[in-house]
Amino acid sequence: MSDLTLDLLRLLGVVALVLANGFFVAAEFALVSVRHTRVEELIQQGNTGARAVKKALEDPDRFIAATQLGITIASLGLGWLGEPALAHQIEPVVALFPKQWVSVASHSISAAIAFAAITFLHVVVGELMPKSIALQRPETTALLVARPTLVTALLFKPAIWALNGTGNLLLRLVGMRAASGHELVHSVEELKMLVEASEESGVLEDSERKMLHAVFDFGELTAREVMVPRTEVIAVEADAPLHALIHIAIAHPHTQFPIYEGDIDHVIGLAHVKDLVRVQHDERRTATVRGLMREIMFVPDTTRLDNLLQQFRAKRQHAAVLLDEFGGTAGFVTLDNLMAKIVGEVRDPFDKSAPEIQNLPDGSVLVDGLTLIEDVNAFFGLSLHDDNYDTIAGFVLGRLGRMAKVGDTVEADGANLKVEAMDGLRIARLSLRHPKPEKNTD
CATH class of the missing domain: 1.10.1200 (Non-ribosomal Peptide Synthetase Peptidyl Carrier Protein; Chain A)
Structure with a gap:
């Protein structure tokens, strides 16, 4: 075989190894990045290549190991074959330079140039380009590389098994366990x-x-943060006549009402308005609320919402009484209160009460005293905070240091809060003026 033919074969080998390296790099990133749901969708559409992708994804450790083995072999082969082959081609060119420059180190100069060229080719064509393609088009790339990767994994199955086993053993020796699946886990x-x-x-x-x-x-919120507070709970006395419950149900847009004996700290059950439908008309005149009583859950007001939701599901309940640290009634919470924290409040068409936050003609905003401080902060872009209170009314009380009265004002974080209405000793409504409100409502 002539030197020219040998040199040509070496150069073709270099190109093949670079392409092989790029193929395995693309395969690794594509199999890690492709979405499982999209693969299932392609299978349902009859795409046969997607079945190969699914098979690879079912045993990711094995197939990622196959791609890494391919990358390693291609890289080692490129270093073994590429540098000498390219250096051999460069030496005649280096020999043209003045002899005093290259007489001693012509081979070293050729080898250095060849090494730089091979490294550039390896990094750009064999690593960066295929990685970018695979990340931008993971589905297309995965469909192209899945079958060849399966073949590679089958051919090198003993080597892959040995390499994976050795790696896992070494990890166990240093007190670590092998990560499975190359899955991306996000906080x-x-x-x-x-x-x-x-x-x-x-x-x-x-x-x-x-x-x-x-x-x-x-999951970070507690029931206390979404409850209807004790002072706002609409409850009914156990021995009250049914027509009293009917009047309460008509006057308020709720379907569930706690039943108590004596006072609100002694809740004994729950009344649901749909139970009224089952009672005959004549019975409503003589029967009491106690006859409709259902069981009700009792949980601490510090219960996390995710835990409370699990309890609702397990006990098939939609409401609970919240207890404070002294065993008294802190408030009442329903499944609707929990869902409102996710999807936002969906107002009942029969609920005629004013929304928590309303725009006023003078540019200020009217806020319900029971609005949470965090909701006011989110609406206005403020940073109000009080360790002792959850609501904006409590925040104002804390700043005043005394019982509030209509007309009292508080300045905080550039905002002016003014008491507009009282409900007994409770702040019912406040107006809030902020120079740069974050959002507006209609």
Whole structure:
């Protein structure tokens, strides 16, 4: 075989090894990045290549090991074959330079140039380009590389088994366990960042972003933060006649009412308005609320919402009485209160009460005293905080240091809060004026 033919074969070998390296790099990133749900969708559409992708995804450790083995073999082969082959081609060119420059180190100079060229080719064509292609088009790339990767995994099955086993053994020796599946696991904060990026790119609407954030934060909230507080609970006395419950149900947009004996600290059950339908008309005149009583849950007001939701599901309940640290009634919470933290409040068409936050003609905003401080902060972009109170009314009371009266004002974080209405000793409504409100409502 002539030297020219040998040199040509070496150069072709270099090209083949670079392409092989690129193939295995693309295969690794594609199999890690492709969405399982999209693969299932392609299978349902009759795409036969998707079945090979699914098979690879069912045993990711094995097939990722196959791609890494391929990358390693290609890289070693490129170093073994590429540098000498290219250096041999460069030496005649280097020999043209003045002899005093190259007489001693012509081979070293050729080898250095060849090494730099091979490294550049390896990194750009064999690593960066295939990685970018696989990340931008994971589905298309996975469909192209799945079958060849399956063949590679089959051919090198003993070697892959030995390499995986050795790696896992070494990890166990240093007190670690092998990660399985090459799955991407994100923290809640990372998921929030992904949601923000998805909204910025136009994939998600603002309402969808808010809902996803609410889901992430759901487990961190406690029942106290979503409850109807004790002073706002609409309850009925156990021995009250049924027509009293009917009047209460008509006057308030609720379907469930706690039943108590003596006072609200002694809740004994729950009345549901649909039970009234089952009672004959004549019975309503003589029967008492006690006859309709259902069981009711009792939970601490510090119960986390995710735990409370599980209890609702397990006990097939939709409401619970919240108890404070002294065993008294702190408030009342329903499944609707929990869902409102995720999807937002959906107002009942029969609910004629004013919304928590309303725009006023003078540019200020009317706020219900029971509105949570965190909701006011989110609406206005404020940073109000009080360790002792959850509501904006409590915040104002804390700042005043005394019982409030209509006309009292408080300045905080650039905002002016003014007491507009009282309900006994409770602040019912406040007006809030802020120079740069974050959002507006209709």
